[in-house]
Amino acid sequence: MxxxxxxxxxxxxxxxxxxxxxxxxxxxxxxxxxxxxxxxxxxxxxxxxxxxxxxxxxxxxxxxxxxxxxxxxxxxxxxxxxxxxxxxxxxxxxxxxxxxxxxxxxxxxxxxxxxxxxxxxxxxxxxxxxxxxxxxxxxxxxxxxxxxxxxxxxxxxxxxxxxxxxxxxxxxxxxxxxxxxxxxxxxxxxSLFTFNLTDKSITELSGLSVPDAEVKIAGTKLSHRGPLLITHWGLSGPAVLKLSAWGARVLQEKEYQYTVLVNWISGNKEPEVRKMREEFQQENPLKKVAGTPPFQLPKRLWEYLSAKSGIDPELRWNNFSGKNFNKLVNSLVCDEYTASGKTTFKxxxxxxxxxxxxxxxxxxxxxxxxxxxxxxxxxxxxxxxxxxxxxxxxxxxxxxxxxxx
Incomplete structure (x- = not known):
């Protein structure tokens, strides 16, 4: 004893x-x-x-x-x-x-x-x-x-x-x-876990980060803004980890099957994006849309979002409008991903x-x-x-x- x-x-x-x-x-x-x-x-x-x-x-x-x-x-x-x-x-x-x-x-x-x-x-x-x-x-x-x-x-x-x-x-x-x-x-x-995404196309950008993004869980009031990191599994970084902490029980009740909404240019809504696009278009009429990111986004992310929106790699800003522009606006302010499961570091x-x-x-x-x-x-x-x-x-x-x- x-x-x-x-x-x-x-x-x-x-x-x-x-x-x-x-x-x-x-x-x-x-x-x-x-x-x-x-x-x-x-x-x-x-x-x-x-x-x-x-x-x-x-x-x-x-x-x-x-x-x-x-x-x-x-x-x-x-x-x-x-x-x-x-x-x-x-x-x-x-x-x-x-x-x-x-x-x-x-x-x-x-x-x-x-x-x-x-x-x-x-x-x-x-x-x-x-x-x-x-x-x-x-x-x-x-x-x-x-x-x-x-x-x-x-x-x-x-x-x-x-x-x-x-x-x-x-x-x-x-x-x-x-x-x-x-x-x-x-x-x-x-609590504090990475969002695993079913669509792995974005994970090809693994290691890329955005300093200020807003992440939401569709169908809930859960939202958080901050640095966002793309990983081999999906999405991480302070914005996601903090959101997972506040939503720990909600996400567990959903059995970790949920929809993630990302605003890559946090603080900007659709009207602001359209106005910024007009200004950028006037200043850079002959530059290619896919190769010229206007919102201080990482170039690789902009290229990914452009391709996701169906934009022709050769399209120039002076001809950019219509349906593809609307798709790109949506990808910028309300990009949607299906999450399944989580990754925690033991x-x-x-x-x-x-x-x-x-x-x-x-x-x-x-x-x-x-x-x-x-x-x-x-x-x-x-x-x-x-x-x-x-x-x-x-x-x-x-x-x-x-x-x-």
Whole structure:
């Protein structure tokens, strides 16, 4: 039987961050982290293309919560207690400076996620946090004044307070042990995923991006505007990933069969496009339509949309009108694609769903059902859009849980 004052299940961002903060504030307490895999901080390692999108420049709690499809209102006070500025300062105080990119994402100045991992693990060593790997917790029993945990290979653990920071699970069965403790679970579904298109002709433009496009799901109010990326599977980039987050449950109900509408020149409607066409036509009468993009679109995309609209490659602007022009206008402002399925990246998998927030005191992250039990990170029914927001929720909930414990 291995005993500790506080046991944390899960050695991801939330678990390790909580362990450091509680151990630093309570040098006399025994803090133990138990991880089922052999890897520590696995998501930190791969996030942001290996650079680790630590947080975002968005500071005001009222604005910050707008980036969380689930849990937003419940997080407002939490972000006022420990927000993005606190995260930046926390890492800075430990020798890791962060820099911001134009879209608000913040990374270590090394642009290497290992910098964040090294910082966190160094702090674990400094404050004598013990970490045990390859220990899969199978049962949790609430005793009168403690918790007893059983792991694989008949390992036994006991603690006064217990923090669950196991991350999201893609199956409801992954939460069954929490249900046994009396908690209710909102069923998990994927969030932050690429739209897979049935028409693969556009995927020949894989790697091409448009800085400002608007993407909608036909038949719904779901819409998002931002950078759009064409991939081997279909459509991705911030506009699509954020739209998938807000529409996670709607798209799951549609069994991932839906129609995507794209405005490639976001902010422009059909009347504006017709006026711009007239001006461009007057300025470039003898240039070929298919080879001369007028809306600062990538040339390859313009050529693709022109061909899709049936425009003769030799047609010149002074002869461009009629039915083909109408088709091109429609392709520019309401380009339609059929989506079937989704692509998620397993290492960066984000779920919509988890422990219901009404059963958790969001000021302390302690269970309202099982005293002494705490939660942090994505195991809760909290998820953010892309941009460092999921990590910020992990840092915040972990900090508050550590403070309370």
């Amino acid at each position: 291995k005993k500790a004052d506080i046991i944390i299940i899960g050695a991801g961002a939330a678990g390790i961050f909580a362990a450091i903060n509680v151990a630093e504030a309570n040098p006399g307490k025994k803090v133990l982290v138990v991880e089922k895999s052999s890897k520590l901080l696995a998501k930190v390692k791969v996030s942001g293309g290996g650079r680790c999108n630590v947080t975002n420049t968005c500071k005001e709690p009222g604005e910050l919560i707008k980036n969380y499809p689930r849990g937003n209102k419940k997080l407002k006070k939490a972000f006022a207690e420990f927000g993005t500025t606190d995260t930046v300062n926390w890492f800075s105080e430990r020798g890791v400076e962060l820099h911001a990119e134009a879209d608000g994402r913040m990374f270590p100045i090394t642009n290497n996620s290992q910098t964040i991992i090294d910082c966190l693990l160094k702090a674990c060593d400094k404050y004598k946090v013990e970490i045990i790997t390859r220990a899969n917790i199978e049962t949790i029993e609430k005793l009168e004044s403690s918790f007893q945990l059983t792991a694989n290979a008949n390992q036994l653990f006991e603690c006064e307070k217990l923090l669950i920071s196991t991350g999201g699970s893609n199956k409801i069965e992954g939460y069954s042990w929490l249900e046994k403790l009396g908690h209710s679970i909102n069923p998990p579904v994927p 290492e960066e998998f984000v779920t919509c769903g988890g422990v219901k927030l009404g059963e958790v005191n969001m000021e302390t992250l302690e269970s309202r059902i099982c005293p002494g039990l705490y939660f942090a990170g994505e195991v809760l029914d909290i998820d953010g859009v892309t941009g460092g927001f999921n990590f910020q929720a992990a840092w915040t909930t972990a900090y508050l849980a550590a403070k309370a414990m």
